[in-house]
Amino acid sequence: MNRTLKTFATWGLAAGAFVLAKGVVMGVLAASTPSVTERVDAILAQNPVASSYQAMRRHFPIEAVQLRGLMLDVYRNGTPNDAALVVLSREAGAIHGRLAANLRAAQDAEIVAIMDDWLTSIAPFESDIAACSAIAAGGLTAIPAGDPRLDPAHLAEAAERLYATMDRYRFAVDRRQAADADFDAFAAVFAADGGTDADLAAVERSDPQDPQLCGAYHQFLTSLRHAESAGADRLRMEIVVSLFGG
16 A cells, blocks of 8 residues: 555645646636637636636736746647647646745645645535545646536636635745655554545546546545644645646
C-alpha cells in the first residue's frame, strides 16, 4: 500500500477540481460564439470555470491575463485541434502549478478548509456514479455548465478561499514536503478506514468507466482529511497541491 500511496499522491489527483488548467480545455470544446474574444470570454463566464477565473483575477491579475492570452492565441487560428488543446492545457497548467506551490507554506487548518470546500463541491454528485467518476477523472469541468448540482455561491466562496490562500503565501520561503514516513503512517489509517490497494489503483488509473473510482476517490480524500497520523498534515498539503496544481 505504501508504494501505491506515494504514486497516488504524485500523479493520481492531477485531474483536480475547478482549476482553470482543466476548465479551459473543456470550455474550448463547448464554445460557439463567433469572435475569438467572445468565445474566450464565454468560456470564462461559465461555472465552474467562472468562479475560479474571477478569484484568480482578484489575487493574481497578471497570471489571469496570461491565461486569457493563451486562450486567445489558440483561437486566432480557428477552431483548435487536439494538439493545440494539449499545448494550452500544459501551458495553463504550468501557470496554475506555480500558484499552487504557494500552498506548501499554508497552515494545516487552511489546507483542511480547502479540502472541505472540495468535498462539499463534489458531494451532490456522490449518488450519481457516472458523474462522480467523471469528476474524479477530470474535475468539476467534466460536468456540463449549468448543471443544477453546481452551487455558484459555494463555488465562488471556495475559489476565493483557494486563491486567497495561495496569495497569502506567495512570498513564503519555508515550504513543506511530505516524507516517506508520512505516507507509511497514513497507510495504516487508510486501511483501518476500509481503504485498499485496489481503491488507490482505481484512482491512479482515473478511468471514468470504472465503477470503483467514485467510492475510492471519496474514501481517500475523506480518510486523509480526518487523519491524525504523524505527518498527515504534510500529506494533506501534497494532495491539495496536486488537486489544484494544474
